[in-house]
Amino acid sequence: MPEPMPQVRDAIEIELEHHQQATRDVPDRPERAVLEVDNVNVYYGDYLAVRNVSVDFGHNEITALIGPSGCGKSTILRSLNRMNDLIVGARVEGPIRYWGQDMYAPGIDPIEVRRRIGMVFQKPNPFPKSIYDNIAYGPRVTGMSVASMDDHVEQALTKAALWDEVKDKLKQSAYGLSGGQQQRLCIARTIAVQPDVILMDEPCASLDPIATLRIEELMAELRDQYTIIIVTHNMQQAARVADRTAFFTAAIDPDTGERHGELVEYDKTTKIFESPADSRTEGYISGRFG
Numbered sequence: 001m002p003e004p005m006p007q008v009r010d011a012i013e014i015e016l017e018h019h020q021q022a023t024r025d026v027p028d029r030p031e032r033a034v035l036e037v038d039n040v041n042v043y044y045g046d047y048l049a050v051r052n053v054s055v056d057f058g059h060n061e062i063t064a065l066i067g068p069s070g071c072g073k074s075t076i077l078r079s080l081n082r083m084n085d086l087i088v089g090a091r092v093e094g095p096i097r098y099w100g101q102d103m104y105a106p107g108i109d110p111i112e113v114r115r116r117i118g119m120v121f122q123k124p125n126p127f128p129k130s131i132y133d134n135i136a137y138g139p140r141v142t143g144m145s146v147a148s149m150d151d152h153v154e155q156a157l158t159k160a161a162l163w164d165e166v167k168d169k170l171k172q173s174a175y176g177l178s179g180g181q182q183q184r185l186c187i188a189r190t191i192a193v194q195p196d197v198i199l200m201d202e203p204c205a206s207l208d209p210i211a212t213l214r215i216e217e218l219m220a221e222l223r224d225q226y227t228i229i230i231v232t233h234n235m236q237q238a239a240r241v242a243d244r245t246a247f248f249t250a251a252i253d254p255d256t257g258e259r260h261g262e263l264v265e266y267d268k269t270t271k272i273f274e275s276p277a278d279s280r281t282e283g284y285i286s287g288r289f290g
C-alpha cells in the first residue's frame with residue numbers, strides 16, 4: 001500500500017491523540033442502538049442515490065459520516081428523521097428503526113419523528129424572531145407542557161453554551177448574533193423540544209475556527225444526554241469529536257454507468273483513522289482521493 005501523504009496523516013494523528021484524551025472508551029460495537037438502518041436504499045425518482053446501507057447508531061455516542069462529495073452522506077442523514085419526505089420524489093426503501101420501531105411504518109407521524117430526532121443545518125437558520133422566541137417557538141407549537149417558559153428557555157440556552165452571552169438581550173433579534181452564536185441558538189432551539197437524537201449536517205461549514213471549536217466542545221458536552229450524528233467534510237473534525245465514523249463512497253455500476261453511494265466501512269473512529277479495513281477508506285483519509 002502506498003504511503004499516505006505526510007501532512008494529512010500528521011494532522012489526523014494529532015487530532016486522534018486529542019480525541020483519545022478527550023473521549024471515553026468506546027465499545028467495539030454500539031451497546032444500545034437508537035437508530036438501526038437496515039439494508040436501506042434511497043432514491044430520488046428513479047435514481048438510486050444510496051444503496052444497501054446498514055448501520056446501527058449507538059445511544060449517547062457521536063457518529064461522524066464522512067466521504068467524498070456526492071456519496072450520499074446528507075441523503076442518509078435526512079432519511080434518519082424523515083426529512084427526505086419533504087423532497088419531491090425522494091423515497092426510502094428498507095426499514096430505519098428508532099428504538100426498534102420502523103419510523104416509516106404506516107401511522108407514524110413524521111412531525112413527531114422530527115421532534116425526537118432534531119436537525120441542525122450547515123447554515124445557521126434562526127427564525128426572524130427574538131432570541132427568546134426562537135427557543136419558545138417549538139415548545140409552543142407542539143403544545144409541550146412547560147412549567148415556566150422562562151426557565152425552559154434558560155435551560156435550552158445553557159445546554160447550548162449560549163446563555164451567558166445572550167441573557168441580557170433575549171428580546172433582541174436572533175439576526176444580531178454572530179454566525180457561531182446563531183448556530184448555537186439553532187442547537188438550543190433543537191434541544192428545546194426535548195429530542196434524544198441530534199442530526200448535524202456540516203454544522204461548522206460556515207463558521208470560523210474559533211466558532212467551530214465552540215461547537216465541537218458543545219457536542220462533547222451534549223453527548224451525555226443526546227445521540228449525535230454529524231456529516232462533516234473535515235476529517236480532523238471527525239477525528240476530534242466522533243466516537244465512531246462511517247465512511248461512504250460513490251461507486252459506478254458497470255452495467256448502468258450510474259453512480260451510487262454506499263457505506264464502505266463503519267467502526268470506532270480510532271480504528272477508521274489508524275487501521276482501516278478497506279483500502280478505499282485508507283485512500284480517502286490519507287488524502288489520495290476524494
Ligand SMILES: Nc1ncnc2c1ncn2[C@@H]1O[C@H](COP(=O)(O)OP(=O)(O)OP(=O)(O)O)[C@@H](O)[C@H]1O
Pocket residue numbers: 044049067068069070071072073074075076087261
Ligand atoms: N434533492 C435531490 N434530488 C435529486 N438528486 C439528489 C438530491 N439530493 C441529492 N441528490 C443526489 O444524490 C446523490 C447523493 O447526494 P448527497 O447530497 O446525499 O451527497 P453528499 O455525500 O452529502 O454530498 P456533499 O458532500 O457534496 O454534500 C448525489 O448524486 C446527488 O446529486
